[in-house]
Amino acid sequence: MPIPSHDEVVAFVAANRFPFPGQTTWPANYTTLTNAPEKKRAVPGPSGDYYPDIVVIDSDGKTREIGDVEEALDPAKVPLWKAASEAGDPLPEYETRIFFLYVPEGQEEAAKNLLDANKISYAGVRGYRSDGSGHISIVPFVTRGNPYDHQ
Template sequence: MPLPSHDEVVAFVAANRFPFPGQTTWPANYTTLTNAPQKTRAVPGPSGDYYPDIVVIDSDGRTREIGDVEEVLDPAKAPLWKAASQAGDPLPEYETRIFFLYVPEGKEDEAKSLLDANGIPYAGVRGYRRDDSGKISIVPFVTRGNPYDHQ
């Protein structure tokens, strides 16, 4: 079964992970924005604005959480992931930040290694796939943050 497209994954993750369906701990003043297929919200990047795939803001317009979806892992993107991570809220109790990286299932180890080798704080690495019926699924791989997120 072919992988879902980048924009399909972004839409699925935004609708089903930020927040999770039925999540009672999601702040009422949070809004989930996506930068696919159109750019709507940037964060400061190493060479100007960077548009991570998912940006969660609060009612004051502050960036709180970030998610990025990759189809191919490119080490050259590490500075952008670092910028995205720095834009997310800190999780001092877990010594990380609220940044999630979504990669094709089977690429999670490689993604984790790239994040760790580049000193990028992250709350989670997730795999994504499409099953035989066409349904997109997210596969938690590692969670460095709220244990609620490992689902």
Template sequence: MATLTPDQHDRAVRFIAANRFPFPDQPHPSWPLHYRTWFNSATHPRIAIEVDGAPHHPDIVIVDGDGRLREIAEVETDLSPEMVARWQAASLAADDTTETGDRHLLIYVPEGREAEAQAMLEGAGISYHALRGVRVDEDGTVHVLPHLTLGNTKDHRPDSPPPAAQDPLRTTLDEDAREAVIRFLLAERFPFPGEGTEKWGLDLYCLTNTRLHARRAIPGPEGEFFPSVVVVDAQDRPCKIAMVETEISDARLPLWRACSQAAVYEGHYTDPDTGRPAKHFLLYVPLGQEETARAMLIDAGISCAGVRGYEVTEALRVRMPAILPPVARG
């Protein structure tokens, strides 16, 4: 029978949280701006529900601006009768605001085990929104395969890119590509898998700004603007900031400076040439432009935790092969 390894499970959780809560094309108010998507991990157990008198941390929990649990998702590595109690508790903890009144519980199981999970859910009379199959390829690609969607029809869609060998690089980087990089950062960099609480506190939350969801602004050269990523703490301070660019020019320097100045955290990264601490502002540029971007930062005296070069495929896979060191010269 199909199962997921712990690493495959964790990768699937991060991918699903970043790419399906919300979907890239899901607008406000279908996904309210005040919703926050939390995922629990071994290093960061954040939000729990009670199961048989003990705390349980679901894989993904959606919380609204008033702190109320809205949606819960569980990604299972295997299936066993003990899961029924967890699913029942998660169902009751989630809201019932779907079009059909089914509760906002989503269950993800190893591909091929969907019918088995459906029988378990229905046999226990558990109200749920959706059931999905999950497969993780050897290269880490996550496939989400819809099996049953009860709460509405718009969520019944797959994430299943072609094999990497059949997925060429994009020659033109547009907003779709830029936002794919933002989702990649949300899934794989903010925080890194396994990164401990000494570098990523339990109170930190990663806010992404996209075309459909502009969530957190900072002061800019001509009024407020919305960087690609703003990591806030419990006091809503912009601790870490990232910008994803599809092209670079001197016209972007004032925005980069504003990001650097607004970032609260400093000192996690150090310029290897000066020994000075760098502000926690990270810059992501198309692969091949990272050296130029770093030179621009040095010439402008902008403190930066590092420049990264990325590439994006036609199916919106993201790779980040270039990592340049921090800058702190000014």
């Protein structure tokens, strides 16, 4: 199976997961921004601004949700994922934050282990893939946030 490009996955996830098509629980004042291919919205990072792939803000400009898409797992990105996680809203009822990490299908367990080993709070780890025609699919792996998100 072909692996879609980073920017294709970012665009697909932003359009189909933040919010889900037809989602009625998505706040009307939320706006989904992407930092691929053009940087639009940063969060505080360990060495200055960090631009996660997907940043959801409310009408007051407050960061609410974060999504990052990786083409390969790189432990050097752990501090950036931690910063992204800390920028997302807390979900106290689930004891986590609204941060989702998307990795190529088959790398989900390794991604989960990296997040857990580094005590990074996350709402979900997802795999992605594309079929022969280039159609991208998201494969939920683990959801620690709202069960609605495990689709």
